[in-house]
Amino acid sequence: MFVARSIAADHKDLIHDVSFDFHGRRMATCSSDQSVKVWDKSESGEWHCTASWKTHSGSVWRVTWAHPEFGQVLASCSFDRTAAVWEEIVGESNDKLRGQSHWVKRTTLVDSRTSVTDVKFAPKHMGLMLATCSADGIVRIYEAPDVMNLSQWSLQHEISCKLSCSCISWNPSSSRAHAPMIAVGSDDSSPNAMAKVQIFEYNENTRKYAKAETLLTVTDPVHDIAFAPNLGRSFHILAIATKDVRIFTLKPVRKELTSSGGPTKFEIHIVAQFDNHNSQVWRVSWNITGTVLASSGDDGCVRLWKANYMDNWKCTGILKGNGSPVNGSSQQGNSNPSVGSNIPSLQNSLNGSSAGR
């Protein structure tokens, strides 16, 4: 069961992204009001805003944490065509006394000519790297050669996707058998049906990212994409938020069988496809073991998906998004099980669909 804790975010416009840090004790939110807020969890489990600052001169689409090995570092990307890297400054100051921390901008990445729609740090074992994607269809991969110097980032790769990009996800696998890989989703809404998910893989020989796969079956605008944490799996799991939730597995075909040197070939299977949100799905997020997928859609619900031992994915829970008692209790009809309470209904899979609509 879940208990909803409503947080007065006090953002002046839509919140576009929330992100937990590596240890799950800090949370960052970003909003169209051009600011990023950092929330720290107190001993009692309450979230306190410890920093809030204007990061960009446009909507901030995404915020993401770097591995703490590199310090307390955030990256944000925005409609103002830039991505920025922020670091928390530790020091004695008045801010500290008021329970506020201070974040400084370490760099601004200005290569994009259009809105930067997503930014993601690479898995730690690749070093301090981040990827951005932008509406002009270019994925850019930056690296900070010196991890101690966050203000120096060099543009390592530019990958052209030909389609306006909306989201990226690094393959988190730390295995040496898996080359660095990045999946890119596009929200291009033009009617000509082109595959909206492309997967690029780093080729050790050419030192370039090359297209490894295109998910031809995904032709609707993709809003979010997420590789599941790869905890020693030999294959990869990819979740896609489009007009429905889709889960793909990518099994690398053994290298010996393919000609060496070329990009890895994958056996791609769609293992699940759910349209229970009845509308656009905006976000997908994996739990840390990669066994439960959470998705959220235009219906304002979060749905949890889990596979059984037969690899059949089922809905294991639905969370209504309104923790607010005002909306929840006063206006809600008796059709909803969560009337008047802060506790969202967690329902079992089979009869769960009734609560969504």
Add this chain to the structure above:
Amino acid sequence: MEKMSRVTTALGGSVLTGRTMHCHLDAPANAISVCRDAAQVVVAGRSIFKIYAIEEEQFVEKLNLRVGRKPSLNLSCADVVWHQMDENLLATAATNGVVVTWNLGRPSRNKQDQLFTEHKRTVNKVCFHPTEAHVLLSGSQDGFMKCFDLRRKDSVSTFSGQSESVRDVQFSIRDYFTFASTFENGNVQLWDIRRPDRCERMFTAHNGPVFCCDWHPEDRGWLATGGRDKMVKVWDMATHRAKEVHCVQTIASVARVKWRPECRHHLATCSMMVDHNVYVWDVRRPFVPAAMFEEHRDVTTGIAWRHPHDPSFLLSGSKDSTLYQHLFRDASQPVERANPEGLCYGLFGDLAFAAKESLVATESGRKPYAGDRRHPIFFKRKLDPAEPFAGLASSALNVFEIEPGSGSMSWFVDTAERYALAGRPLAELCDHNAKVARELGRNQVAQTWTMLRIIYCSPGLVPTTNLNHSMGKGSSCGLPLMNSFNLKDMAPGLGSETRLDRSKGDTRSDTVLLDSSATLITNEDNEETEGSDVPTDYLLGDVEGEDDELYLLDPEHAHSEEPEYVLPQEAFPLRHEIVDTPPGPEHLQDKADSPHVSGSEADAASLVPVDSSFSLISVSHALCDSRLPPDFFSALVCDMLRFYAEQGDVQMAVSVLIVLGERVRKDIDEQTQEHWYTSYIDLLQRFCLWNVSNQVVKLSTSRAISCLNQASTTLHVNCSHCKRPMSSRGWVCDRCRRCASMCAVCHHVVKGLFVWCQGCSHGGHLQHIMKWLEGSSHCPAGCGHLCEYS
């Protein structure tokens, strides 16, 4: 992609029809202005000055005002304005400081009417009085504004801003005599046209230059200003002091701002650098543009709404030498594409969820237009401008905290902390871990540990006992069972461990091995006969087998010179025999095939495909009945580890890997092992289980992992006496010739935690001092101090 939508608007007498279209100009445009009939547009630039007719499908060049053989600087236009009263009257501001008026009614080719050469530097802006036909205002780089009466040859009055260059001048629509001017130093001034001596009002509107301003068309005294500080501010000039009522944050410096007709809160902006787009903002939603026109490839220099009462047509000229007519309906809407939700899974299974409030609002509370993506707010606004604003969106942020138990990750932490991975005999480790798993309600994992213990530690009949137990009573009886297990199996467990240790030695001799296994079996045999729960037929059959084996082993013991590989080969026919003899309970017959296969091939590895199809239970039967060597199962165990890894339980995979050590290591390729280790360590670090993570690193056999702890760990040591850094020669200070921080109890150098008494400054190893203080409260150094540790 061709945009085919078409809009027709009826406005009083005239009808506007059109679509998104553009035409190519010969040169970059600096400014555009629309004729009052909304049918013509004038484009002016450094080397262009043309009038285009706006037709339904296209722009048609009507007139080129740039006539004459040699180009005059007077024709290099910085700004152009078309009189809103007189269709024939235009004015341009030239870069050389000349203000020119044009009369289209002139019969000659040259339509130039008047020339005012009063400004010393570039004229940035010209502006006609909205109602007075002959009044023209100019603002120049030289800091002066001049008012011209077109019936006279020179200016009527000159206004000195007393600040820097004038960037924009605009007559008020509300007050006949008032105009606003903006300056490069960030000031905005309000003037009365009758009082050129001083301005009515002045305030600092922006940080840096104010490039533009525009009076609200609906007579409200609102003035919008745009500056290099990327902001558009809306000021209420009707009050005594100019009050900032709205502030829009754009992404680049604002070069032009124009209120959108008929939409009280909308204004269009364009930038003079970096950004080529034209935006339309709702000032009440100051962060996200309501619409965006992305057609231009270079900086947009001039924007104009086509008709003062039509909100759907916007014209724009650009440095990329194009003139566009934009249709509002064709604009891209960043709001629509913006993601309304954020979702993130936390470490323990918590979910943070931020969603647009209208999405999470309940059915009854949801207004049809409020958050509905299919009915954007601006269409609504047009219909009913008085309607309260519904477009300012906000998000509800919730953290769904998972309660302990259901799907929470707390099992992971508990398991990681409580698992024993080394330092004890294998059997104990397995038992302990099984117990831990069972207590955390993870029965499958517990069962696995038990199986491992059976496979690797106790080649006797004990497993059968266990099996019968668990089959009879289910897994709920696990705990008491395990206890009895522990008591019973202590001896064999230890025995097998010693055997393992010996087998690691290179100079192992068969004699020893056989000897120990022989004694082992004897032990178990004894125990087994004592055990009462075991059905007799099993017992008989197995004891028979044991006896045989024992019997057979003994002769081998005699010929102790046999090479070691002979042993398994001989063991197989033997097992074969055993299985054949006992006329079977069905579970034995079930896997009667297995020994056959093994008998024929005499190769443990080849058995795997057969065995893997069996249930685990029958496999364990196979073990206890036929006494397979642990190697026999390693492939199966590896499969199991892979299974756990694929299920996302890398913890199990790594824990088993560590506990079993050499037994399975060679059967899993190094890369996979490394992958598991790194994944598990990463997880442990996420949960801040540093000690466990360190232990795993230490125990790992993979070189890539064990070197993790050696990388980038530097220990800097200072001498406690002279405070200088100690050289690399151990723990002795070069200067003082003394050891640093000795433990008062053991007189060794303390390299880790050092605890000392604040009274006498003696101290030592934390554990030693704690132990010492149990016995005495005096200082262990013998100084006589009654030490106090808190």
